Amino acid sequence: MKEKERGILPQKIKGFRDIDSDLNQLRWNIINKAKEVYKSYGFEQLDTPILEYADTLGKYMPDKESVEEGVYSFQNPEKEPVYLKNGEEMRDENENVIMENHFLALRYDLTAPLSRFYAEKLWKEHLRGNIKDGKAPLFRRYQFGQVFRYELKLTPGRFREFWQLDFDTIGTADVSADAEVCIILADALEKIGLKRKTYIVKVNNRKILKGFLQAIGINSESEEQNILRIIDKFDKIGFENVKKELMEGRTDDSGSEIKGIGMAKDLVEKIMDFFNEFSQKNTREEVLKKLKKQFQDNKIYNEGINELEKMHFIWKNLDFSEERIIFDPSLVRGMAYYTGPIFEVESLQTYKDKRGRKRNVGSICGGGRYDDLVKNLLGIKVPATGASIGVDRLSELLTLTKQVPDKEIGSVFITVFDDELMPEYQKIARSLREKNIKTEIFYGFQRNLKKQLKYADRKNSPIAIMLGSNEFEKGIVTIKDLRMGRKMQNIKDKKIWREKVQFQVERENLIEKVLELLKF
């Protein structure tokens, strides 16, 4: 076979996206609004690298067994020392430092890098014994940016690169901070423009889940994780299918075999009974009451309830009713690092897809308490809590439910007919910019007026300025009011058109006339 030449196709990687100007407007509106809310609660801005040592990020991906799965990871081109637990370099028999190309990973969230940042600040102090359990300093930061997940299956609206918008408090054991997280999420979403009752903050406590499972006899960590991973699917696959996956498994819609975890029927019944109790709408107080009725001698279960009670009390005092925050004992959240209260915001809005079916976007924010994440790096307990707004998911929601801000008005557009007049075009543009009017000169190939104006239209220009050599000599300029033109598309009367849409002004009155037109 004759060797054919390989091509370089201009393509982005599957699961990655380019974000155009409209979507950027939406994205930055979300970020800037939420940022203001985060700041108003005393969070300061931190930025960490896109790339980290894979080891420091840990193995906490949802549903993933190891950090390699689900994470983009590769070896550092640079060889570096291997370290011992005490921070010293590892050496071979000949006392040579052992060098390796360590694995690097694209961050899969903003929480693991935050823990690395916090631990890195204190690590040397800690080795010297200066930082003790429960004495870690308070740190509150917000951060936004790209995170990366190597998803094997890409469903619509899921991407391998997406933006998160996080706020976290490190060094707090007080669940008042968790109560505040839920308030901040509600405040931020409303600031971004979501109407009350179109979203709901759902709250649960991992301690309640853990305690309940202990109480019915599940004590192994891995069994607990397996069960929670399946319970997490209530919303997606429904009660009956969860039941099947806990036992013998099932075949999904696509015909794929989903292996069950082979639990005994009576245990599964207990699990289903527990969650069934909360499948209807309950007030927060009703949920607490129902939870309290059982497993009263399980310590961790009761701790979980007490924490939720304390949070409820704060919300009640601040008039955050069930309109904004509810308890949902079936809430699990994917990340394995959560240890206490967990949060999720669900959008209650629906939209119609292409086939006219009612759909919803689902979860738009998530978070929780992760008391052990820093510990794994630093060796001492540093409790922490926080949450994240899924920027792309929220953008999608706002787009699908038609809540996008108005398209920004574009630049005043200067058409180009004559190279000789370029300095003149530049002068006009500069005078307008000095009056804070965005102005663009056309540098494309076309000299054809129609094509130039088509470009101006695409960029939502309000006004086009036209100046040829004839006009230049006479000291006049033609203005086309593009906004008026769009409104008057169907008006055939040339006189009105010449009055309202396209007309000439003296060169010296040009700037003033443009300013006047832009006022409307």
Added chain:
Amino acid sequence: MKEKERGILPQKIKGFRDIDSDLNQLRWNIINKAKEVYKSYGFEQLDTPILEYADTLGKYMPDKESVEEGVYSFQNPEKEPVYLKNGEEMRDENENVIMENHFLALRYDLTAPLSRFYAEKLWKEHLRGNIKDGKAPLFRRYQFGQVFRYELKLTPGRFREFWQLDFDTIGTADVSADAEVCIILADALEKIGLKRKTYIVKVNNRKILKGFLQAIGINSESEEQNILRIIDKFDKIGFENVKKELMEGRTDDSGSEIKGIGMAKDLVEKIMDFFNEFSQKNTREEVLKKLKKQFQDNKIYNEGINELEKMHFIWKNLDFSEERIIFDPSLVRGMAYYTGPIFEVESLQTYKDKRGRKRNVGSICGGGRYDDLVKNLLGIKVPATGASIGVDRLSELLTLTKQVPDKEIGSVFITVFDDELMPEYQKIARSLREKNIKTEIFYGFQRNLKKQLKYADRKNSPIAIMLGSNEFEKGIVTIKDLRMGRKMQNIKDKKIWREKVQFQVERENLIEKVLELLKF
């Protein structure tokens, strides 16, 4: 040897940085100011992925032979088809599609991904023959974000992850757009806060360099690249060392051998003579005049001069004198993809380093015309030009020359003494936030007042609010005016202190009093 346990040290990767709140304030001030200027010229915002197929980014790194060198690159975990030049999948003898784990790369700039973006939009249309040379649509975008370079040697102030802030016009052959690029750079830097005459935009044309080298007998592309790579070092290593590197090589300060490229002495003399002519300050018109005196029959050389002349004419008309823009025929710029006018902004400010030596930051922006970059992906000529502000370099400059914006005033700080009062603390905080006052409640471990106030100080809080159970019962609250406290540090008079710095107010007057204090 007994196996010792390997540790996970909390560290970021060498050459990567965490950006704290102060540096973020500086960074985003730069981005937001420049963004406004870019927008005022009609650029729209685009965002592209951090990760791209290595092939689409091309081999254009400064001083690098291949895309692997200098770039973080790894194989996609996903197997994908290999493509032929015509866009079809490549197949083996048995007609099976050939699959591969394609190489991915972290973007090393924002220009190569822009070219990929532009080519991707048009590629299918082009295959159908609908897009012809010189008919490519105009596209103007700005973009900011991280780029990555795997630098082997890390010098101070150089990082492997850093931010760029680009604007580009694709689909323009008109060097008026290049003239505009220089104007935009000057406008943006001044908007960010650089004073005029503290920076200079230096301009050259690759065509002049290429034409000159042709005229003295250098016709091979690779020889040209080698020579330009060395000439690029004039500023860094000086005239004599450039000369040595063009010939037999030299030993640098560190004792490293730097190989020469072995050019003949008479050729090197010609090169040195040419650049020597421009080593003194010249007006733009003087430079043009000197350039025109020689090589009048080299086409590309003269094209280069004509382009600079056209740009000069625009600047002159807009009163952009040598205060802001100069011609520098020795300017080369590292990127191999430049084909026409090139630009660099040099900071003229100096600062003193730790040892008291005068230093400068050097280049803070760069750019140029790249008429072939899109062509390599799309097959048709799509001329383009643009430039980039080096956000981190500029941040460094502003920090070293003490031009950073004032530190933002922090949140009103609510100290926490009593868990029972948490709902009350929350209410106070919420009332303040409703008046647009940033407010933070302390959730840390310490209940010690001194430690809480130390935290408030670190966060630049203007006011601390203190409320214990005694005070709560009496309906009063203690306010500490932290700003006043800092000013009056040395005042020992307790009466004045109690009047001005720390005093009590009725609970119902608290919000009003805080508002009043914040006015100063």
